[in-house]
Amino acid sequence: MTRSHAGTTRAPQRAETVEPASDSAESSTHPVASEEDLLSIRHAVRAATLHAGFGIVDQTRVVTAASELARNAYVHGGGGTLTLDIVRRLGTTGIRLTVEDDGPGIADIEEAFTDGFTTGAGLGHGLGGARRLMDDFTLSSTAGRGTVVTATRWNNRRAP
Amino acid sequence: MNGHPSAGVPILQLGDVLVSGLLNELDDKSALAFTEELxxxxxxxxxxxxxxxxxxxxxxDSFVARMLMQLTTTARLLGARVIVAGMRPPVAITLVELGIELSGVETSLNAEQGLTALGWHRAARTPAGEAR
Amino acid sequence: MTTSDTATTSDSVARARVTEVLRANADAIADRWVQLQLEQAVLGSDLTESELHEEADALVAALAAALGGDVPVQRLAHGDQDLNRIVTDLSLRRARGGASPTVTSLAVLALKQALLESVRGTTGESDGLLAVALLINQLLDAAGALSFEVYVEGREAIIHRQSHQLLEMSTPVVRLWRQVLAVPLIGTLDTARTQVVMENLLQAIQDDEALVAIIDITGVPTVDTAVAQHLMQTVKAVRLMGADCVISGIRPPIAQTIAQLGIDLSTILTRATLADALAAAIKITDAPGPDGTDGR
Structure with missing residues (x-):
């Protein structure tokens, strides 16, 4: 009966290492606990993308991804936090979003990335869509211990 | 008050056409209230x-997109045609990359063209009500 | 005393010795390093001697500070923030200046010679010189590797930026008719290019209040699933804006490929030539509104 609790171990663990925060220049953490928080997160992310010199389309991509991820954490994860980092890599600036929740975790990660898959409000494009909007995307989830999503978009505009 | 949550979004009536505009700030509650009011x-x-x-x-985002799609369907069931006008280029690009096409939702470049498509200037001369 | 203890002790003695030398002879080492770089004389970049001196002083100081800490020697170049930043900057400066990767690595490795000479000069005892040499090698080999790595990535970043600028120039949106725009695409379509095309096209649609956008792919050599998907995305975005899209210039082999791949372009208006597409576009702009009124 080693697998007796099979019902709770369905979640595949795809924990990928998140790069250390040593390259992060500025960082702020925002609560994801109410709908008002979703709004202030959008503001904070928009301000950060402006600060990082992103073009208008990239700004919109990152803010939209943040909105999707934060809503996911709020609706499915029962709330959590979004950490916003401005990161630099070889003269390029990026925005890194780290969204953590203490929710039930994601049972089937592949399924969660499928467009149209949803367990709540929205169109079910949240995770997969956010992944398409960002350059780097990692997700790790453990059943019963919440989900951590890290997503980065790099500024590809020419340096000023 | 009951049954009338206010989204703070004005809805104008021009003949048999309703005109409304969403502002850049749209939280989930206002979005839902707007749907209901409209x-x-x-x-x-x-x-x-x-x-x-x-x-x-x-x-x-996918929440507002869903709202627009549901609104379109609901309105159609009530006999009204919805046109969503003036989507900004970055918003259009982001939606497509999100994987959302707003299928079933009609769009127009700007409010003027949308109103023309709805036949508003003609409707303004004909009394509303002899619809369909 | 076990052997490993002996090794650890001689390592830390060596480390202390090198740190001491770096501190005491900072100026001499830095000068010697600059001299060695100038002797290699193949800098190939426009770094001035005073810039080299500045760089050298910073690097020597950072090395001394880093060695004074307790991060293992092999990991110092990557792990020590200041040292990492200085080596990174040094490589990027050379990458941007057009120096070759060999020169860039050699620049860092030349410091090895400067440092070894200095250690040998300051001490009479030859005991432990081997340990010192090993330590210097470990430290600067890692720094050399880092500089090479950064150099390559730096060049890639430059290439990326340049290709982005090239993309901007190579995807002009032209106005063909009242309310009709066209993008003649030439060359391979990839994700980055599609994104630029999409951005430019959508912006032009908004600015010109265009009703139809023609994407002409006569100059696109091949269409695979990815390219077709990119085209579809562009068409979808154009439609979300409230305009229409016509794709023209699908040559017979490409039409066959599309059919073989089973890509569904049926919802997209296509025409064989740009001229046909323009005719179709004009028809769309002149079409009466759905309620019978003139669209214009």
């Missing part, structure tokens, strides 16, 4: 067309 107004005025100007909307 649906009620369509039904109470018997409007045949609805123009939603989104030229000031800086972001459409």
């Amino acid at each position: 649906t009620e107004t369509i039904s109470s005025t018997g409007a045949r067309g609805v123009l939603i100007d989104i030229s000031r909307l800086e972001l459409i």
